[in-house]
Every structure is written in structure tokens, then in C-alpha cells.
Amino acid sequence: MADTVPPFKEVAVVFTTAFAAGIYVTSSTFCYRWLLFADEGWSLRKRVNWMIVSATTVIFLLNLVYPVVSLRRVMEMVKLLNDQPGVHYVTSPWDRILRCTAANVTALIADCILIYRCWVVYERRSLIVIVFPVILWLGCLACTVLEVYFEIAHDKNPETNPQAWRGVNESIGPAFALIPFLALTVLLNCYSTFMLTRRINTIATKGESPTGRQLRYIARVFAESGILYLSITVALLAAWFTPNNIAIQILSLINIPVIGLAFNLVVIRSAQLKAGRNDSLEGQVSEDEVSEIQYRHPTTIASV
DSSP: OOOOOOGGGHHHHHHHHHHHHHHHHHHHHHHHHHHHBOSSSSOBOSSOOHHHHHHHHHHHHHHTHHHHHHHHHHHHHHHHHHHSTTOOOOOOHHHHHHHHHHHHHHHHHHHHHHHHHHHHHTTTTOTHHHHHHHHHHHHHHHHHHHHHHHHHHHHHOTTOOOOOOTTOOOSSSOHHHHHHHHHHHHHHHHHHHHHHHHHHHHHHHHSOHHHHHHHHHHHHHHHHHHHHHHHHHHHHHHHTTSSOHHHHHHHHHHHHHHHHHHHHHHHHHHHHHHHTOOGGGTTTSOSSOTTOOEEEETTEEEEO
16 A cells, blocks of 8 residues: 655656645635734734634644655655665655645534534524535544554555455455445535535525525535545546545645635635625624524524
């Protein structure tokens, strides 16, 4: 399960990764601005949505795993080249385990927040709506544990190979566990995003004209972020059924930044909408709850 990307193609891998990471870091800066500071000016908010702040921070820290591991590997390669010229550098198996785990945990956090938002939009009353995605999320968690186990088992005994699916590329990682993880993630996001946008659009058709337009915009924000998330996940899932290692490597490396970007865009765009809302919506949205979207359905209000 060693990294098998030719050295001359590493340039493309590094460039693509750096580009995606740069976009994500920029979005994180804007995300923290809307999460921690008032809509106008730079005064700190009186009330902060710490759940979203915590999730954003954890995802940001997980995004640092890849560059830190890569920097450490490059420094060790240079040191080995200087001390023992001609000796082949062997990547530490723990580097791969850290990268894989960071990617999976990032997806688990983003999916957990998506399920929570779906539950909130349904006014915290219908547990049936989230039963299916919760089961899928638990399946993703189990696949993550299996992936770490297979990585460690393969490191101790290289002959350990749980792969039984013909046509699946396993030269870079334990596809036996990763492919079900990606498939479950796709199903979870499709279902949760559909249910969430469907509910918001239903409420929008029953609200006043300005409110309806605002809610339809929020539904579009969730749909577009969901498509961004799904695009990288589906591409990575398809890449595992090809012999192209560089495609797997690039998609695996930009997977975390793209998931983080999709997560940040929901916060940023909903906060910008809230900040620029007209006077008729001031009484419906809490002034200090950034990224707290309000939904009025007959006599109840739910927030996400």
C-alpha cells in the first residue's frame, strides 16, 4: 500500500494540493470573520455559535495534517540524501494513516453538522427524518475504524490484503474499507441535502414574498455546497476503480480542502445574507447568531 506516484509527477500533486489548500485557507479566514465578529465592523459578537466555531476549527486543524506530514517527509528526504546519498527513502506508514484518518474524520464532522442542520430545519420534532443518515454516518465511522486497522495490519504483515473486489486499485490504500466509506458518504449527503432543501423550499412557498426569497436563497446555498462536496467524493470513488495512481493521489489530497470549503461556504453565504437582509426581516433573525438561519412555519421557528 505504498505511495506509487512517480517522482516527476509529484510536481502536479504538490501544485494541485497547494492550490486547493490556498482556497480553503482563504475561505476559513472569511468564515472566522463572520463567526466571531459582528456583521458591521470588527467588534466581537456578544453571542457566538460555538458549535460551528468548534467544527470549523477542528476541520481547519485536520487540514494542517497533510502539509505538516508532507513537510516532515521532505525534510527527512533531504537529510537522508545529505547523510546517505543513494539510499532510497521509505515513507513512514504512520504518515499514510494520519492522512487517511484526517480525511475521514473531516468528512464525519461535516456530515454530522449536516445531519444536525437537517434535524433543526424539521423543527427538532421528527427523528424519523435523521434515522437513515445517522445509520449511514455510523457505517462511515465503522469504515474509518476498519481502514485504520487494515493500515496497521498491513504495516505489520505486508501480506495482509483484505481486498476481494476485482478491478479495484489498492496500491495506495485499503480500498476495501475506503470505498464503502465514500459510497455511504454519497448516500448520506444526497439524502440529507435533498430533505433539507425540500423542507426549506416548502416553508418558503408558505411565507411572505421577501422571506420566501431569502429562504429559497438559503436552500440554493445548501444545494450548491452539497454538489461541491459530492463532486469530489464521487470523483474520488470513481478513481479507485482505475489504475491511475496519480488521479487517486491528487483527489485524495484535495478531498479535505474541498470538504472544508463546502462547509465554510454555507457559513459565509448565510451570514452575508443575514447581514444584508432588509428591514422587514430584522425581527425574524436573531441579531447576534451568525449562521443561525431562521425558518418560520405557521407559528413555529426553527434555526440552523
